[in-house]
Each structure stands twice: as structure tokens, then as C-alpha cells.
Amino acid sequence: MVRYSKGHKEEVRKAILEKASRRLRSDGIGAIGIKTLMGDAGLTHGGFYAHFPSREALISEAGEEALRRTYEFLKRHTTKAPPESRLEAFVAGYLSQQHLEDMSGGCAGAALAPEIAREGEEARRRFTGGLRLIVDYLADLLPEGGSDEQRIGRAYSIFAMMMGAVQIARVAIDTSTSDGILKAARKSSLALANSGWDKEQGV
Amino acid sequence: MVRYSKGHKEEVRKAILEKASRRLRSDGIGAIGIKTLMGDAGLTHGGFYAHFPSREALISEAGEEALRRTYEFLKRHTTKAPPESRLEAFVAGYLSQQHLEDMSGGCAGAALAPEIAREGEEARRRFTGGLRLIVDYLADLLPEGGSDEQRIGRAYSIFAMMMGAVQIARVAIDTSTSDGILKAARKSSLALANSGWDKEQGV
DNA sequence: TGTACATCAGTGAACGCGCGTTCACTGATGTAC
């Protein structure tokens, strides 16, 4: 019944991480149960500890993994557009009705940030690194000018707005409310991105 | 042992709600346990059901209560400043190191939004109403001009940015990172608030 | 004023249940000789 093969264990580990990263985003940290998760991966619960030392360690890694996937999705989505409209593509892709609905495949920041803030150092450090990946990428899409520090600061602000807008829109019940929030945030994101650097003083 | 008095039951109910609204913000929905909560209020767990029909109903109400308290705090804090600098006071108060640290007394939106998005209709509806209270207040602080719809949309965007920034800053381990994020968000919030309405088209 | 009774906020044992983790075990494969 046990099937060995070269990279078998590594594949199983990746499968567990992938399931965990999706369930984490769709249902939150509290919904990560070892039994359910291993069941999703086609295994029984006892085997979990051959791959991860504890539930907490899994959550640390799965949070980072979820952000890495978010980053890769955004990058893939954005680079489909021609260079001059990539910022618009990023903003439109993130602040879309589709993103609201696809929690398990969507941004881990929007789905998990406050919960991760309550986790241990390891989880928070990894999550911060994952967020930085996205923010750095967004900073590169901003119009030229300003210092690196200014660009990063502005990218953080815009990303924070997009995250918050998706969260608020997801709480709303009716589509007209959530649509209005997304629309306003799309406009504000671009307005902020395109406002000049000249008046900046300090970060 | 049972002490009656005129509004006794109502007072106890309020005490439970207050404890719940604080614990909800500091530790999240998963940390709301009937036993602990009733213990905090000086009672035993069985009595809970004389006040609320279920844990879920409590969470619904406590989420709204937490936002109402957030609103009242922000209003109180802001109206201490002279009218012409109230927007700055709002932004500085929300995007402060103190707010990062005071989770149980801080903004319920920043602490709970993604978790509430996963709750039932009742909880989401109440939470949306609470958020709207704050957003309407913020809209009143924005420089004059633009339609009501434009002002509300911009207030949502600014509030989303502030919420997201606090969340991201709370995930960060080191103070220099979180300080940078707060600082950038303070500047971006004011930049967005003060950018003109003239170029607006649609919402 | 005094007595009997109703009320009902609060008590705490008990319920069924699911959780994270441990551990002795299984059995297909790789390796040594």
C-alpha cells in the first residue's frame, strides 16, 4: 500500500501545503484541521507529522505559500498587459468582483492579515516577507520618479487600500455596495499612483 | 446569591457585550469562548443563554458593538482638534503606533474584517452598518466639493487604506518596518483626501 | 404586617463532539552480502 518513488514525499508535502494555503484563505486559520487537511490530500491524519512538526508550523509555511501564490498570480495576470497599462491591469485584477468571490485562490493578505498578526514570530516574519514581494512588484509598476523609499511607501499605501477595499467589499451583502467600494478604490489607487512626487518631503 | 435590581439584567448583558467586543478585537472570533467570557464578567457559563440565544448571535452583536465603540472613539479623539485640522487628527490617531498596540480597544475593522466576511448574513449586515458609520463621519471631514457619492467613495478608499496599513504594520515584527508603513499611509491618506474633485468622472 | 407563592438570573453537572498529538504497527521498497 505504501508506494515509494523518487520525489514522492516532497510531492505529498507540496500537496498538503497547497491544500492548506487554499483552505487558509477561504476559511481562516481556525478552519485548518489536520484530519480534514490530510483527507483532502488523500491520506490519514497520523501521517501529517512526517511532513510538519506541528499545526502551527504548517500555518506559518502555508501563510507564506499563499502569499507567494498570490504574488505569482498577480505577476502572471499583469504581464499579460502591455508595459504601459500594467499598473491598470494590476489594480483592475485585484479590485474585481471575481477576486471577491475567489477567496481560496485570492490574495492572502486580504484573507488573513489580522489573523496572522496574532500568530507567532515565525509566521509573521514569513508573511511580512511575502507581502514585501508583492509590494516591491507593485512599486516597480508605479510611474517613474521619487526615491526608492518613497516608491515603496506609496506601494505599501496603495496595496493597503486594495487589501482593505476587498475586505470591506467582502463583508457587504449586496453587490451594489461592494461594487461601489471596488470602483472607488480602483479610481483612488490610480489617482494615488499617478500623483506627482515633487511635493514629497521625507518618506 | 442572586441579586436583583431594576436594570440588573441589562447591565450584565452590556458587560458581556463589552468584554466580547474587546476579546473579539484582541484575539479574534475563534477566541470567543462562552466559559472564558462569562468568567470575565464574573459569572458562570450556563447563564449565558439567559442573555444571548447562541455564540453566533453574540458574535454578530459584539462585532457591531466593537465598531460602534471604534466610531465613538474616533469621533471623540477627532473633535478635540479644531475644525480645520480634524482630518489630520483622524488620520494621525488611526495610523499611530498606539493604535497598533491597542488591539482590544482599536478599530474592529482592522482587527476583524476578513473573519466577519466569513460569518453569516446577520453579522455581515451589522458590521457593514458599523463601517458605514465611520466612513460617513470620515466623508464629512474631507475638503468640500464633489457629489455625496464621490465623497463617500473617497472616504471608503481612505478608510480601506488606513485599515490595511494597520493590519500590515501589525504583522511586521520590527518597529522600523511598521513605522515606515504608518508614515507612508498617513501621507497617502492626506494626499488622497486633498486631491481635487475636478478630474473625477463617474463615481 | 405577615404568609404563601411565582418569578427568573444565575449555578454547575452532564451531554456529545471534535480537536492536536502520540505511538505501535504495516508493508513495499532499497540495500548488503
Added chain:
DNA sequence: TGTACATCAGTGAACGCGCGTTCACTGATGTAC
């Protein structure tokens, strides 16, 4: 080539524990007469 043994991913029972909810009960107060 064949045999004996080591390895180790995966199994599933068992552990101790805490949870939300129910329910028979308590006892101080309010009310009726």
C-alpha cells in the same frame, strides 16, 4: 540471482482536553391576599 534485513511513509486507535449547549436546580426578590 536470491535471501535477509533496514528503512520509513502512511495507518488508525488511543490520549487528554476543551468546546457549545442543555437542564434540573437554587434562592433572593416581587407580588397577591
